[in-house]
Amino acid sequence: MNDSTNSPMLLIGIGGAGCAIARGVSRAFGDGLRYVLADTDAATAGEDEPFLLLGGDRLSGRGSGGDIVSARLAAEDSVDVLDESLEGVRLAVIVTSLGGGTGGGATLEAAKHLRGRGIPSVVFATTPFTFEGEARQQNSRGVLSMIEEEANASFFIPLDKLIGEADNMDEAMRRAVDTLASAVTLFWRLVEKPGYIRLDTERIRHLIANAGRGRFAAVTVQGLDRAPEAVDALARAPLLAEGSGPVRAILCGVLAGEDLRLSEVGKIANGVRTAFGEGCAFELATVNDEQTFCGRISVVLMLFEANGKDVDEPQTGSAIAGPRRGRKARNPLATGPQGRGRFNNAEPTVWNGEDLDIPTFVRRNINLDF
Numbered sequence: 080m081n082d083s084t085n086s087p088m089l090l091i092g093i094g095g096a097g098c099a100i101a102r103g104v105s106r107a108f109g110d111g112l113r114y115v116l117a118d119t120d121a122a123t124a125g126e127d128e129p130f131l132l133l134g135g136d137r138l139s140g141r142g143s144g145g146d147i148v149s150a151r152l153a154a155e156d157s158v159d160v161l162d163e164s165l166e167g168v169r170l171a172v173i174v175t176s177l178g179g180g181t182g183g184g185a186t187l188e189a190a191k192h193l194r195g196r197g198i199p200s201v202v203f204a205t206t207p208f209t210f211e212g213e214a215r216q217q218n219s220r221g222v223l224s225m226i227e228e229e230a231n232a233s234f235f236i237p238l239d240k241l242i243g244e245a246d247n248m249d250e251a252m253r254r255a256v257d258t259l260a261s262a263v264t265l266f267w268r269l270v271e272k273p274g275y276i277r278l279d280t281e282r283i284r285h286l287i288a289n290a291g292r293g294r295f296a297a298v299t300v301q302g303l304d305r306a307p308e309a310v311d312a313l314a315r316a317p318l319l320a321e322g323s324g325p326v327r328a329i330l331c332g333v334l335a336g337e338d339l340r341l342s343e344v345g346k347i348a349n350g351v352r353t354a355f356g357e358g359c360a361f362e363l364a365t366v367n368d369e370q371t372f373c374g375r376i377s378v379v380l381m382l383f384e385a386n387g388k389d390v391d392e393p394q395t396g397s398a399i400a401g402p403r404r405g406r407k408a409r410n411p412l413a414t415g416p417q418g419r420g421r422f423n424n425a426e427p428t429v430w431n432g433e434d435l436d437i438p439t440f441v442r443r444n445i446n447l448d449f
């Protein structure tokens with residue numbers, strides 16, 4: 080484990096490419112990222128990195144050779160090694176790439192293990208480029224719905240859509256790692272850094288409790304018209320274009336420096352809702368970080384799909400990571416018909432007499448011009 084932080088959120092990179100993505104997040108986020116790398120291949124370990132070898136006895140650090148079943152068994156044998164990294168963890172985020180053996184097999188076992196420990200998980204997994212061939216596609220397809228069942232929220236990101244054109248295979252792979260790492264870094268900042276409308280680990284735990292499959296994209300823009308340009312870029316983003324069901328809930332994070340205007344937040348929130356689902360639940364969060372975002376706005380968007388299933392009853396905290404088979408999908412952002420809805424029994428975050436769980440612009444009666 081990276082002991083430099085006591086963050087309640089842990090990033091886990093799994094498999095060769097998954098570890099490369101986690102390293103990219105670590106480089107971009109800097110100090111304070113709590114992360115660990117895990118692979119069946121001992122060669123993935125770098126110097127001074129928190130690394131867990133999976134399947135020690137079974138695979139002797141040689142990797143799975145693209146075999147999902149052997150990676151799964153290896154991970155099942157040794158997934159307890161994760162426990163040394165889980166102290167105080169309230170939410171785990173797994174980054175991985177499907178197509179080989181370990182990314183799929185070990186992610187499935189890790190998500191299952193986390194659920195057993197009562198720790199909700201969010202999985203960001205790439206699916207292979209078409210040029211990688213049918214065997215890797217099959218590996219990915221075979222494990223994808225099983226991961227979806229075990230994780231609380233999962234984003235499957237087709238590499239073909241993530242980067243579009245690239246000159247050669249090396250460049251395609253490198254750009255894929257960089258692009259996903261920077262998008263996940265933005266998500267991390269959204270949760271870890273303070274903003275006017277806060278989103279923290281506990282809130283994310285509730286939001287993703289039973290969210291199922293989602294779509295995810297992030298854009299960064301600058302200039303005079305940056306708010307409408309951000310909405311436009313998101314509306315055109317291939318990663319958001321199609322899913323397996325209609326959008327039932329939206330999580331929109333706006334990250335910017337001190338020059339962020341309320342009217343810009345309003346334009347983004349309004350534009351996103353118009354583009355992706357006017358009637359569905361909507362959660363907005365902002366981060367103010369002058370040093371990182373000076374002059375720029377980044378928008379992180381998560382769309383959660385209905386998958387045609389019914390909405391079930393609100394969950395209590397202990398049920399967050401409970402049995403998932405046969406579950407019904409629920410609206411992860413629904414707050415119920417009145418008051419604090421499903422947060423009714425939750426302890427409010429009160430500071431100076433104000434309930435900070437209520438967005439600032441609502442508490443202060445600010446009209447966002449939606």
Ligand SMILES: Nc1nc2c(ncn2[C@@H]2O[C@H](COP(=O)(O)OP(=O)(O)OP(=O)(O)O)[C@@H](O)[C@H]2O)c(=O)[nH]1
Pocket residue numbers: 093094095096097099119120142143144145146150176177178179180181182183206207208211215238251252253254255256
């Ligand atoms: N971005 C990027 N993706 C890669 C790279 N190598 C592989 N991938 C992608 O990741 C998928 C999984 O490959 P690996 O990470 O090598 O496989 P693994 O999870 O380590 O599994 P095994 O080695 O088979 O046990 C591939 O199908 C590619 O889509 C890389 O260098 N960069």
Ligand SMILES: [Mg+2]
Pocket residue numbers: 094095096120142143179181
């Ligand atoms: Mg490997």
